[in-house]
Amino acid sequence: MISPQQVPQQVPQQRSGQLPNTLAELPDWAAAVHTDPALEALVGSGAGGEVRWGFPRLRDEIAAAARAAVAHGVRHGDRVAIWAPNSRRWITAALGAVAVGAVLVPVNTRYKPAEAADIVRRSGARLLFTEHDFLGTDYAAALHGSGEDLGALRSTLTLHGPDWDAYLAAGAAVPDAERIARAAAVRPDDLCDILYTSGTTGRSKGVMTTHGQTLRVYSDWARLVGLRTGDRYLLVNPFFHTFGYKAGVLACLLAGATMLPEAVYDAGRVLERIAAERVTCLMGPPTVFHGLIHHPRRAAHDLSALRLAGTGAATVPATLVEEIRVELGAPDVFTAYGLTESCGVVSVCPTDADAETVAHTVGLPLPGTEIRIASPLGEVLGPGEPGEIQVRGHHVMRGYLDDPAATAEAVLDGGWLRTGDIGTLDGRGYLTVTDRLKDMYVVGGFNAYPAEIEHVLLRHEAVRDAAVVGAPDARLGEVGVAFVVTERALDEGELTAWARERLANFKVPRRFVVVPELPRNAGGKLLKGELRRAAAGEDA
CATH class of the missing domain: 3.30.300.30 (ANL, C-terminal domain)
Incomplete structure (x- = not known):
């Protein structure tokens, strides 16, 4: 069994200022801590053209969305779903609802109406944010025209168009003191979101996590991977996933990095945006980096600002790590491992490790967490012996929504989370993920x-x-x-x-x-x- 390691000395320490207690406090905290007027918090395009917001402006936009949520009748603990691609309004709508105590339920944009309806119904969502036109699909019309049972859903608002304007206009009548009071009523142990597992091997399950867990995990994550104030982070990972929302949006607010949302991954457009916006950070699965490295026009783009790249999978070839460093010019490459049930992160491999270590391991456990390798009989195995990866710590979910039997199967006595992954620990305590038990x-x-x-x-x-x-x-x-x-x-x-x-x-x-x-x-x-x-x- 391996306990958490000391944070390496070269990792930047947390910036001054106590962390916020909840996500409800996070936008105000970020504006108070990241005060350099030259810092951009968000750069995006959409209705009304391009925006370049500093942290105070982003705080104000989220506050406006929070007052709108109050005017719309969103109560503490209400589930608010969002079925939409990455955009600045996804960020403001989601964080505005969370800021008044709502529980966010992101929905996979690849889902068909019946699949989305299943999540909306089972989560008990009362409000849904969506889009009327994304990749040629009217999500709102498709959902309501599907004939599916939508459970407790009472209203559906599209993020671009008259719905959004009316939503914000109603919120203008809500005193800001009421928003502040609602935010103060949110507690660290309150649920902040229910993220549904991918459902690739069966019915998806709603993973419940709290404000306190999320902030602690992604403060540690941002520090360990070396995300810095002033970094410019191209967000290609979808926001309905922890990789996009938590290791993207929330990590940027914590670190003081600029968010650049991308609605759809396209290698050519990503290369253009990295060059035009002087992007310094890019995270994604190995396929994202393969697409950029092998793009026929890669050499025509100036990628010299790119310094930090993060990826993760059971198989990350050492050659890919070297190609990211040489062909894309990003010297700092890290791998990480996690699952939705662990708040998205279990371990991180430091960026200064050699290519073989980065490729073949997923690093050390997060501070405050433990990893052990167990046999099918539950015996704890020694270094180099393959078995199921089990983790324990503050990042383990609060359970599956309305599924105590599945929760009991996943979280053992003593708080150990069964990951369903096979792996080994080496003598240094570095974790290697070798496969899925089911694979x-x-x-x-x-x-x-x-x-x-x-x-x-x-x-x-x-x-x-x-x-x-x-x-x-x-x-x-x-x-x-x-x-x-x-x-x-x-x-x-x-x-x-x-x-x-x-x-x-x-x-x-x-x-x-x-x-x-x-x-x-x-x-x-x-x-x-x-x-x-x-x-x-x-x-x-």
């Missing part, structure tokens, strides 16, 4: 871990992305099937020979399928269920 398959009695095999395949000079799943086999029970994205034409024989030189025979995939891209959700998570069905010859 492991058995070939003729031998356990095969897809992440290990994927890592070997990704070392092939022509393989850009790879995913391995188990498929039924009459003789061996299961065999591996590899889906690969390649830079050039590759035949199965070449890949098989490559794998056989580097892997035990039972680990070598029996089939290779070349695909244009791997299926992923909007948060970058690989949809292995789709690949398993394809490997088994089932319809997706």
